[in-house]
Amino acid sequence: MLYEPANRSRAPAPLLVLLHGCKQGAADFAAGTRMNEAAEAAGVVVLYPEQSLAANLLRCWNWYALHDRSNKDGDAAVIAAMTRQVMRDHEIDATRVYVAGMSAGGGMAAVLVRDYPELYAALGVHSGVPAGLAHDVYSAMRLMSDGPVPSDVDAAPHAVDGAGADVASIVFHGDEDTVVHLSNGVAVHEGAGGSEDHPPLDTRQTTTQPRPGHRGFTRSVEYGPSGVTARELWIVHGAGHAWAGGSSAQPDTDSSGPDASREMLRFFLQHQLSA
Numbered sequence: 001m002l003y004e005p006a007n008r009s010r011a012p013a014p015l016l017v018l019l020h021g022c023k024q025g026a027a028d029f030a031a032g033t034r035m036n037e038a039a040e041a042a043g044v045v046v047l048y049p050e051q052s053l054a055a056n057l058l059r060c061w062n063w064y065a066l067h068d069r070s071n072k073d074g075d076a077a078v079i080a081a082m083t084r085q086v087m088r089d090h091e092i093d094a095t096r097v098y099v100a101g102m103s104a105g106g107g108m109a110a111v112l113v114r115d116y117p118e119l120y121a122a123l124g125v126h127s128g129v130p131a132g133l134a135h136d137v138y139s140a141m142r143l144m145s146d147g148p149v150p151s152d153v154d155a156a157p158h159a160v161d162g163a164g165a166d167v168a169s170i171v172f173h174g175d176e177d178t179v180v181h182l183s184n185g186v187a188v189h190e191g192a193g194g195s196e197d198h199p200p201l202d203t204r205q206t207t208t209q210p211r212p213g214h215r216g217f218t219r220s221v222e223y224g225p226s227g228v229t230a231r232e233l234w235i236v237h238g239a240g241h242a243w244a245g246g247s248s249a250q251p252d253t254d255s256s257g258p259d260a261s262r263e264m265l266r267f268f269l270q271h272q273l274s275a
Helices: 026-033 035-042 075-089 104-115 137-146 150-155 182-191 260-268
Strands: 013-019 045-047 092-102 122-126 168-174 202-208 217-223 229-236
Touching (some): 013 035, 013 075, 013 104, 026 035, 075 092, 075 104, 092 104, 104 122, 122 260, 137 182, 168 182, 168 260
Parallel strands (some): 013 092
Antiparallel strands (some): 202 217, 217 229
16 A cells, blocks of 8 residues: 655655554554654655565564565565565655554564665664564564563674664654563664764653653654754653554554654654665
Protein backbone atom coordinates (compact mmCIF):
# COMPACT_ATOMS: atom_id res chain seq x y z
CA MET A 1 0.00 0.00 0.00
CA LEU A 2 1.30 3.44 -0.93
CA TYR A 3 0.21 6.85 0.32
CA GLU A 4 1.08 9.95 -1.68
CA PRO A 5 0.29 13.31 -0.05
CA ALA A 6 -1.88 15.69 -2.02
CA ASN A 7 0.41 18.58 -1.12
CA ARG A 8 3.68 17.06 -2.32
CA SER A 9 5.85 19.52 -4.19
CA ARG A 10 7.12 19.07 -7.74
CA ALA A 11 10.55 18.24 -6.35
CA PRO A 12 11.40 14.61 -5.50
CA ALA A 13 9.68 13.70 -2.23
CA PRO A 14 10.97 11.97 0.92
CA LEU A 15 9.86 8.36 1.41
CA LEU A 16 9.07 6.50 4.64
CA VAL A 17 8.87 2.71 4.60
CA LEU A 18 6.64 1.77 7.55
CA LEU A 19 6.42 -1.86 8.73
CA HIS A 20 3.50 -3.25 10.70
CA GLY A 21 3.67 -5.60 13.65
CA CYS A 22 2.38 -9.16 14.02
CA LYS A 23 -1.32 -9.82 13.34
CA GLN A 24 -1.54 -6.51 11.49
CA GLY A 25 -1.90 -5.51 7.87
CA ALA A 26 -0.98 -2.38 5.95
CA ALA A 27 -4.42 -0.71 6.04
CA ASP A 28 -5.11 -1.16 9.75
CA PHE A 29 -1.55 -0.15 10.63
CA ALA A 30 -1.89 3.04 8.61
CA ALA A 31 -5.18 3.81 10.36
CA GLY A 32 -3.81 3.00 13.80
CA THR A 33 -0.66 5.08 13.53
CA ARG A 34 -2.42 7.93 11.69
CA MET A 35 0.81 8.23 9.75
CA ASN A 36 -0.98 9.36 6.59
CA GLU A 37 -2.22 12.48 8.38
CA ALA A 38 1.30 13.30 9.54
CA ALA A 39 2.73 12.52 6.11
CA GLU A 40 0.20 14.78 4.40
CA ALA A 41 1.30 17.70 6.55
CA ALA A 42 4.99 16.94 5.93
CA GLY A 43 4.77 16.09 2.22
CA VAL A 44 6.17 12.57 2.72
CA VAL A 45 5.29 9.50 0.64
CA VAL A 46 4.66 6.40 2.78
CA LEU A 47 5.09 2.80 1.66
CA TYR A 48 3.36 0.16 3.78
CA PRO A 49 4.70 -3.29 2.85
CA GLU A 50 2.47 -6.13 4.03
CA GLN A 51 3.71 -9.52 5.15
CA SER A 52 1.99 -12.48 3.50
CA LEU A 53 0.36 -15.35 5.35
CA ALA A 54 2.49 -17.70 3.28
CA ALA A 55 5.64 -16.18 4.75
CA ASN A 56 4.33 -16.04 8.34
CA LEU A 57 0.96 -17.23 9.64
CA LEU A 58 0.83 -14.34 12.13
CA ARG A 59 1.96 -11.82 9.50
CA CYS A 60 5.13 -11.20 11.51
CA TRP A 61 8.19 -10.00 9.65
CA ASN A 62 10.90 -12.63 10.04
CA TRP A 63 13.40 -10.27 11.65
CA TYR A 64 15.15 -13.10 13.53
CA ALA A 65 15.95 -15.19 10.44
CA LEU A 66 19.51 -15.42 9.20
CA HIS A 67 19.48 -12.56 6.72
CA ASP A 68 21.80 -12.52 3.77
CA ARG A 69 21.72 -9.90 1.04
CA SER A 70 22.21 -12.67 -1.52
CA ASN A 71 18.90 -14.24 -0.40
CA LYS A 72 16.52 -12.60 -2.87
CA ASP A 73 13.49 -14.26 -1.25
CA GLY A 74 14.17 -13.06 2.32
CA ASP A 75 11.96 -10.39 3.88
CA ALA A 76 14.74 -7.81 3.98
CA ALA A 77 15.62 -8.24 0.30
CA VAL A 78 11.97 -8.10 -0.75
CA ILE A 79 11.33 -4.89 1.21
CA ALA A 80 14.51 -3.30 -0.13
CA ALA A 81 13.41 -4.18 -3.68
CA MET A 82 9.96 -2.67 -3.02
CA THR A 83 11.65 0.47 -1.73
CA ARG A 84 13.72 0.83 -4.88
CA GLN A 85 10.70 0.22 -7.10
CA VAL A 86 8.75 3.02 -5.41
CA MET A 87 11.79 5.29 -5.70
CA ARG A 88 11.90 4.66 -9.45
CA ASP A 89 8.17 5.01 -10.06
CA HIS A 90 7.22 7.94 -7.81
CA GLU A 91 9.95 10.59 -8.01
CA ILE A 92 11.53 9.98 -4.62
CA ASP A 93 14.55 11.83 -3.25
CA ALA A 94 17.11 9.02 -2.93
CA THR A 95 18.90 10.85 -0.10
CA ARG A 96 15.75 11.02 2.06
CA VAL A 97 14.44 7.47 2.37
CA TYR A 98 13.64 6.28 5.89
CA VAL A 99 12.45 3.04 7.49
CA ALA A 100 10.51 2.47 10.70
CA GLY A 101 8.30 -0.15 12.25
CA MET A 102 6.36 -1.44 15.22
CA SER A 103 7.33 -4.56 17.19
CA ALA A 104 8.36 -7.20 14.61
CA GLY A 105 8.30 -4.37 12.07
CA GLY A 106 10.70 -2.42 14.25
CA GLY A 107 13.03 -5.40 14.39
CA MET A 108 12.87 -5.71 10.61
CA ALA A 109 13.53 -1.96 10.22
CA ALA A 110 16.74 -2.40 12.24
CA VAL A 111 17.76 -5.30 9.97
CA LEU A 112 17.13 -3.20 6.85
CA VAL A 113 19.27 -0.31 8.04
CA ARG A 114 22.03 -2.74 8.98
CA ASP A 115 21.96 -4.58 5.66
CA TYR A 116 21.17 -1.67 3.32
CA PRO A 117 22.95 1.39 4.76
CA GLU A 118 23.22 2.90 1.29
CA LEU A 119 19.41 2.92 0.97
CA TYR A 120 17.99 4.24 4.26
CA ALA A 121 18.99 7.56 5.82
CA ALA A 122 17.48 7.02 9.29
CA LEU A 123 15.80 4.41 11.47
CA GLY A 124 12.66 4.44 13.63
CA VAL A 125 11.86 1.60 16.04
CA HIS A 126 8.68 1.48 18.13
CA SER A 127 8.52 -1.32 20.71
CA GLY A 128 11.04 -3.35 18.74
CA VAL A 129 14.32 -5.20 19.09
CA PRO A 130 17.94 -4.84 17.92
CA ALA A 131 19.12 -6.61 14.80
CA GLY A 132 21.29 -9.70 14.98
CA LEU A 133 20.63 -11.00 18.49
CA ALA A 134 18.23 -13.81 17.60
CA HIS A 135 18.42 -16.54 14.97
CA ASP A 136 15.30 -18.65 15.52
CA VAL A 137 11.88 -18.53 17.18
CA TYR A 138 13.21 -19.61 20.58
CA SER A 139 15.97 -17.00 20.76
CA ALA A 140 13.57 -14.37 19.38
CA MET A 141 11.03 -15.04 22.13
CA ARG A 142 13.74 -14.93 24.79
CA LEU A 143 15.09 -11.64 23.45
CA MET A 144 11.61 -10.13 23.41
CA SER A 145 10.76 -11.21 26.95
CA ASP A 146 14.13 -10.68 28.67
CA GLY A 147 15.99 -8.20 26.48
CA PRO A 148 19.62 -8.53 25.40
CA VAL A 149 21.86 -10.48 27.77
CA PRO A 150 25.68 -10.49 27.80
CA SER A 151 25.88 -13.86 26.06
CA ASP A 152 23.87 -12.46 23.12
CA VAL A 153 26.20 -9.52 22.65
CA ASP A 154 29.33 -11.62 23.22
CA ALA A 155 28.19 -14.06 20.53
CA ALA A 156 27.52 -11.22 18.08
CA PRO A 157 29.69 -8.30 19.19
CA HIS A 158 28.64 -6.09 16.27
CA ALA A 159 24.96 -6.99 16.34
CA VAL A 160 23.55 -4.22 18.50
CA ASP A 161 25.48 -1.53 16.66
CA GLY A 162 25.01 -3.43 13.41
CA ALA A 163 22.42 -0.91 12.27
CA GLY A 164 25.43 1.20 11.29
CA ALA A 165 27.85 3.15 13.43
CA ASP A 166 26.48 6.50 12.31
CA VAL A 167 22.80 5.77 11.70
CA ALA A 168 20.32 8.37 12.91
CA SER A 169 17.68 6.69 15.05
CA ILE A 170 14.52 7.48 16.97
CA VAL A 171 13.12 4.89 19.38
CA PHE A 172 9.79 4.74 21.25
CA HIS A 173 9.05 2.17 23.95
CA GLY A 174 6.52 1.84 26.77
CA ASP A 175 7.97 1.13 30.21
CA GLU A 176 5.12 -1.31 30.93
CA ASP A 177 5.48 -3.27 27.71
CA THR A 178 5.01 -6.95 28.60
CA VAL A 179 5.50 -8.21 25.02
CA VAL A 180 8.88 -6.67 24.19
CA HIS A 181 11.08 -5.78 27.15
CA LEU A 182 12.05 -2.10 27.45
CA SER A 183 15.76 -3.00 27.46
CA ASN A 184 15.43 -3.85 23.78
CA GLY A 185 14.48 -0.28 22.93
CA VAL A 186 17.34 1.01 25.06
CA ALA A 187 19.74 -1.34 23.25
CA VAL A 188 18.60 -0.09 19.84
CA HIS A 189 19.11 3.50 20.98
CA GLU A 190 22.53 2.87 22.51
CA GLY A 191 23.76 0.76 19.61
CA ALA A 192 22.70 2.90 16.64
CA GLY A 193 25.05 5.82 16.26
CA GLY A 194 27.66 7.74 18.21
CA SER A 195 30.77 6.14 16.76
CA GLU A 196 34.24 7.23 17.83
CA ASP A 197 34.62 9.05 14.52
CA HIS A 198 31.33 10.92 14.92
CA PRO A 199 30.55 11.27 18.64
CA PRO A 200 27.43 13.19 19.73
CA LEU A 201 28.10 16.82 20.56
CA ASP A 202 25.58 17.09 23.37
CA THR A 203 23.26 14.80 25.34
CA ARG A 204 20.13 15.95 27.13
CA GLN A 205 17.27 14.28 28.95
CA THR A 206 13.88 15.75 29.77
CA THR A 207 10.88 14.27 31.55
CA THR A 208 7.31 15.37 30.89
CA GLN A 209 4.84 14.67 33.67
CA PRO A 210 1.50 13.03 32.90
CA ARG A 211 -1.69 15.08 32.78
CA PRO A 212 -5.31 14.08 32.19
CA GLY A 213 -5.53 12.19 28.92
CA HIS A 214 -1.78 12.37 28.27
CA ARG A 215 0.98 10.04 29.40
CA GLY A 216 4.25 11.30 30.76
CA PHE A 217 7.50 10.38 29.05
CA THR A 218 11.25 10.71 29.31
CA ARG A 219 13.04 11.86 26.16
CA SER A 220 16.78 11.33 25.83
CA VAL A 221 18.38 13.21 22.94
CA GLU A 222 21.85 13.26 21.48
CA TYR A 223 22.65 16.27 19.30
CA GLY A 224 24.96 16.28 16.32
CA PRO A 225 26.28 19.15 14.18
CA SER A 226 24.12 22.26 13.72
CA GLY A 227 21.76 21.24 16.51
CA VAL A 228 20.34 18.27 14.58
CA THR A 229 19.15 15.47 16.87
CA ALA A 230 21.21 12.41 16.00
CA ARG A 231 19.49 9.92 18.30
CA GLU A 232 16.32 10.06 20.37
CA LEU A 233 14.87 7.64 22.91
CA TRP A 234 11.29 8.18 24.10
CA ILE A 235 10.29 6.07 27.11
CA VAL A 236 6.53 6.41 27.53
CA HIS A 237 5.53 5.96 31.17
CA GLY A 238 2.70 3.57 31.92
CA ALA A 239 2.43 2.49 28.28
CA GLY A 240 2.28 -1.09 27.07
CA HIS A 241 2.90 -2.65 23.67
CA ALA A 242 1.13 -0.06 21.53
CA TRP A 243 1.92 2.73 19.07
CA ALA A 244 2.09 6.02 20.98
CA GLY A 245 -0.36 8.70 19.92
CA GLY A 246 -2.30 6.49 17.55
CA SER A 247 -6.00 6.36 16.83
CA SER A 248 -8.23 5.36 19.74
CA ALA A 249 -10.44 3.51 17.25
CA GLN A 250 -7.74 0.98 16.39
CA PRO A 251 -6.13 -1.85 18.40
CA ASP A 252 -2.43 -1.83 19.35
CA THR A 253 -2.37 1.94 19.72
CA ASP A 254 -2.25 4.26 22.72
CA SER A 255 -3.94 7.55 21.92
CA SER A 256 -2.81 9.07 25.22
CA GLY A 257 0.87 8.82 24.39
CA PRO A 258 3.03 11.36 22.57
CA ASP A 259 2.46 11.47 18.80
CA ALA A 260 5.10 9.00 17.59
CA SER A 261 4.15 9.43 13.93
CA ARG A 262 4.67 13.18 13.83
CA GLU A 263 7.78 13.00 16.01
CA MET A 264 9.32 10.36 13.75
CA LEU A 265 8.71 12.43 10.63
CA ARG A 266 10.07 15.53 12.33
CA PHE A 267 13.19 13.57 13.24
CA PHE A 268 13.63 11.90 9.86
CA LEU A 269 13.41 15.08 7.84
CA GLN A 270 16.52 16.41 9.60
CA HIS A 271 18.58 13.65 7.99
CA GLN A 272 19.68 12.61 4.53
CA LEU A 273 22.28 10.37 3.00
CA SER A 274 25.45 12.06 1.88
CA ALA A 275 25.94 12.17 -1.87
